[in-house]
Amino acid sequence: MSTETKNIVVLGASFAGLAAAHNTLKHVLPKLADKESYHVYLISSSPDFYWRVAGPRAAVSAQLMPDDKVMYPIAPGFAQYDSKQFTFIIGTVKSWDTGARSVTLDTAGGQQQVLPYHALVVATGTRTPTPLLSLHGTSEETKAELSRMRTALNSAQTVLIAGGGPAGVETAGEVGELLNGSPGWFGSGPKTKKATITVVTADSKLLPALRPALAAKAETFLSRVGVDVKKNVRVDSAAPAADGKTTVTLSNGETLTVDVYIAATGVKPNTSFAPSHLLNDRGYLTANGQTLRVDGAGPRVYALGDVASYARGGVMDIYDAAPVAMTNLERDLSAYSPDKPDATPAGPDRTYTANLKETQLVPVGQSKGVGAVFGWKLPSLMVWLIKGRDYMVSNADSIVGGSKWAKESSWKPTDS
Incomplete structure (x- = not known):
């Protein structure tokens, strides 16, 4: 048996990466005849997992959603595994060489590390325009932006x-609700x-993934807390003004010059390290x-979560995709042999x-x-019970741990 x-x-190491790492350690490796020869590396630019689901409430109030309810240290959740088989590296992926089968990292300690892989799961996700709603590098940047936004909103x-x-x-x-209260x-x-308070959307309605009646209901609920909606218009530019305000130009x-501007206009994939021929x-x-x-x-290379071309986006999509990727990872690892490194597994893949x-809770x-x-x-009450009470922060421990x-x-x- 190989000792390699x-x-x-x-x-x-957000939802998709944590799913991949835990599943590999819990379920994939134990099935392999040479399981002792494998080592799992989890790479993250942040030592903390951000429960970004609760970002909208965390952005307005530390009392309603304190930092310790949205930021969770990653390392303790992996202390249950043998250190001979797992390493957590805080670092940023700078490049990916598919020929050499390696990734190059800039580590938190300021060192560059080339890490070869036998199998690779790319689960780097997407980023929002603002670190309020997703991590931009380390968790410290998001914590600082949450604090800044809470202060700015107090007098907005x-x-x-x-x-x-x-x-x-x-x-x-x-x-x-923070600024105008609830009726x-x-x-x-x-x-x-x-x-x-104004929301602008380039669409003809809010919430494009939901039926028009639900979009109209959401607009009514926004009106209850003093929010106006401008449809069929987008933000062309937003520039900081000398007095701390922001000047926004619409299509x-x-x-408009406003006290607070928040960009929540979509996401971009975290793929700057990937070879261009692998991107759509x-x-x-x-x-x-x-x-x-x-x-x-x-x-033995897989894409999991929002970074992938197939993904619809969102946590539920990750939960559906993770078991498929992990089953096919186990099949591919079992089929490998040194004399046939590109061997494919027999039988059908999991698909x-x-x-x-229509699935979305807002x-x-x-x-x-x-x-x-x-x-x-x-009904509105059910959405509140499932998500609106606390943005489901009680689920975070099970994800990280x-x-x-x-x-x-x-x-x-x-x-299949």
Whole structure:
């Protein structure tokens, strides 16, 4: 039996990366005859996992959503595994050489490290325009921006939020309730409107993934907390003014100067390190939409989560995709032999099928929300119970600590 150490490298330690690392250690390696010859590396630019789901509430109030409810140290969650088989590296991926089968890292200690891989899982995700809603490097940048935003909102009289998707609507609802208060369960608007808050969206309605009736309901809920919506208009530019305000130019020619500007207009994939021939025209990593392998990168390379071309985006999509990638990883590792390094496993692969049914939960303030699950519309109270109460922060420990994946997702070849 070979004594060669075979590295399984996971790039990224948010939802997808944590799912890959825990599943590999819990379920993939124990099935391998030469499991002692493998070593799992988890690479992250941050020592902390950010529960970005709660970013909209964390941005407005440390009392409602303190930092320790959204930031979770990663390393303690992996202390359960043998150090001979796992290493956590805080560093940034600078380049990826598919020919040499290695990635180059800039580590937190200021050193450059070339890390060879036997198998690679790319789970670097996407980033929002603002570190309020996703990590931009280390968690310290997000913590600083959360603190800055909370201070700015305390005295804000004008706020503009760009983006009519879930992040924009949720943030607007939280800001509206913070500054203008809630009219109560049956009121139609704030008792005293202390701030002018505007959401702009390039779409003809809010929340493009949801049916028009739910989008209209979300707009009504925003109106209750004093938020106005401008549709069919986008932000062309936003420039800081000398007095700390921001001057925003809209596509309709309108120019606004506001106390607080928040960009929630979409995401970009974290793929600056990847060879250009592996990316699609939007910069996402091109992956096989069924097996989740990155076929153009050579054997035993996988894309998991929002960074991948097949992904619809969101945590639920990751939960559906992770078992597929991990099953195919185990199959590929089992098929490998030194004399046949490119061998493919016998029999059918496990395949991924995107859930295309209407599924999205969007809290609007601290008591309302709209949403649907698998095409079924949910009442506002149910959206609040599931997500709006605390943005599901109680789930974070199971993600970081791995108990979310304590039980392996079962699969038989006939299931495909």
